[in-house]
Structure formats: structure tokens, C-alpha cells
């Protein structure tokens with residue numbers, strides 16, 4: 001055993017490396033299990049979340065269990081008389097964990113086809129989970145349309161770089177945000193993304209404003225960057241909240257942790273303006289009046305006196321000086 005990660009909390013080692021785990025023997029294999037020699041392991045930001053004992057879209061990794069991870073590898077053993085189309089030597093993708101040899105139920109393995117242009121690793125990227133994420137974030141959640149301005153954060157990453165390209169292919173104007181000159185050069189020169197912004201640059205905020213308003217946000221980062229982007233949404237904009245990496249590894253309460261639930265609970269960020277309901281105002285007004293008359297609805301007001309107090313009343317709203325509706329009385333009682 002040896003620590004392979006000094007610490008996530010600054011005190012204790014989080015992982016240990018176990019050597020000399022007994023090789024799996026044929027007779028130990030259940031009828032529906034295979035042994036896979038792992039070739040590539042996927043490392044994903046989500047893993048950080050899997051270490052937290054909190055409610056999410058997937059159970060946390062149990063203490064003492066191998067770290068969960070997607071991987072590709074080759075089947076080295078199958079149970080005698082195994083059914084199905086898998087053979088020893090086949091390339092497969094699945095949840096293989098951080099292990100050299102993985103014992104996996106056959107039904108959880110997917111056979112993959114590789115050739116000179118399709119390497120096994122693609123099944124952990126564009127042809128795997130990141131690719132699916134980019135595609136469905138754009139087409140399923142955000143429902144992008146040609147001509148729309150689509151902002152992608154974490155743009156130089158696995159998901160982000162695919163999302164940028166898919167949006168461009170669909171005829172969108174793509175604004176890619178990534179950290180550092182090298183990543184920006186990759187997006188601009190290698191991927192052909194025209195508008196690329198470096199969020200580490202001193203002029204980032206100004207540069208982003210110059211982009212104008214945005215129709216779709218493919219959000220990977222969260223925190224201050226998301227906050228800034230939300231301030232520049234066009235009417236009927238859609239925010240596909242894919243990830244919030246800036247918050248994953250912080251324990252300090254930032255006031256922004258709660259919105260991660262939008263991801264795990266598949267909730268939507270969707271705005272509305274009450275004016276949109278103007279043709280139905282009368283329905284609500286009638287019902288509210290009935291509730292007030294019946295004593296079911298209580299009303300509180302905070303009264304301030306004098307025209308010259310209007311500014312203080314307004315400022316007071318941001319200082320919590322009102323209870324219920326803040327009102328300014330103009331003129332004499």
C-alpha cells in the first residue's frame with residue numbers, strides 16, 4: 001500500500017495503491033463476468049464529486065472500494081461457456097475503475113471497434129461520455145439554432161472542445177472561454193473557433209462585454225464566470241448547466257454550492273418576466289383578493305415618509321430594511 005494522492009483535505013491521504021492483488025482465477029469468475037486488462041482510464045471532474053458523501057446522481061464511491069472510472073481495455077478472461085458475442089482479445093469500454101485488471105459483469109461491457117483512425121481512447125472522449133454530453137447539452141437541453149451565439153466555458157476541455165465544434169457545425173456563432181494563451185491558441189488555430197477569450201487575461205471582462213449578448217450557454221465552470229455570463233443573456237436564452245468545476249474542490253461556503261443541485265437533480269435554469277402573463281393577471285388578482293378577504297393571505301408593508309426618502313427606501317431594500325412591501329408615502333397623511 002502507498003499513498004498515490006497526498007491529500008484532498010490537507011491532512012489525510014485519500015487514496016492508497018494496493019499491489020499484489022491476487023489475480024482473478026477462472027474458477028472465481030461468475031457466469032456473467034469477464035476480466036479486462038485495462039488500457040486507458042478516464043479521469044473526469046465528476047470524480048471529485050463522487051468522493052463526497054452527499055446526495056447526487058450517483059452513489060459516492062465507498063470507502064475502501066476501487067475508485068470508479070470509465071476505461072477501455074481488452075478482455076483477457078471469460079467464463080467457460082460464456083454466451084454473447086464477446087471474445088478474449090476484444091476491445092471493450094466500461095466502468096473499469098482505477099485498476100489494472102477489472103472484473104466486470106459482461107452486460108456492462110460494450111465492445112468497441114477500433115482501426116487506424118478510431119483509437120480506443122476515442123471511446124472515452126468524443127465517442128464516449130464527453131461526446132454524448134456535448135451533443136445532448138447542445139441539442140437536447142439548449143436546442144441550439146443556426147445563427148445563435150453560443151458561449152462555451154471550459155472550452156478547451158474534453159466536453160467543451162467538442163461543444164464548441166458541434167455548435168459551429170450547426171451554424172452557431174461560438175464564443176469559447178478557456179484559461180491561458182496556449183489553450184486559446186488551440187481553440188482558435190486548431191479548432192477554428194473565431195471568438196476565443198482567456199478568462200485569466202486582465203481584459204477578460206471587457207473582452208466578454210464586446211462579444212455582445214448570448215443566446216445559449218454551455219456551462220462547465222460555474223462561479224464568477226457563470227455569474228458574469230448570466231448578466232449578458234439575450235431574451236429566451238438557454239443555459240445548459242453541464243458542470244461547475246470551480247466549485248467541486250472547495251469546502252469553503254461560497255454561496256454558490258446550492259446551484260450544483262441543478263445538475264444532479266436535472267433541474268433547469270429558466271427565467272421569466274411577469275409581464276409575459278399580463279393576459280392572465282385578472283385570474284390571479286381575483287384569487288388573491290378572495291384569499292385576503294377570507295383572512296387566508298396576510299399582508300405586511302413598510303412605510304417611509306417623504307419624497308426625499310425615496311432613495312433611502314431604495315437603498316434600504318438592499319440593506320433589508322423592509323418587511324413586506326416597501327412603500328414611500330408622499331405628502332401629508
Ligand code: NDP
Pocket residue numbers: 043044045046129130133154155156157158159160177178179180183220221241242243244245246247263
Ligand atoms: P475538462 O476537460 O474541461 O477539464 C477540466 C477543465 O476545467 C480544466 O482544464 C480547466 O481548464 C477548467 N477549470 C478547472 N478549474 C477551473 C476553475 N476554477 N475555473 C475555471 N475553469 C476551471 O473536463 P470535462 O470536459 O471532462 O468536463 C467539463 C465539465 O463538464 C465539468 O464541469 C464536468 O463535471 C462536466 N460534465 C458534466 C456531465 C453531465 O452529465 N452534466 C458529464 C460530463 C462532464 P482551463 O485551463 O481553461 O481553466
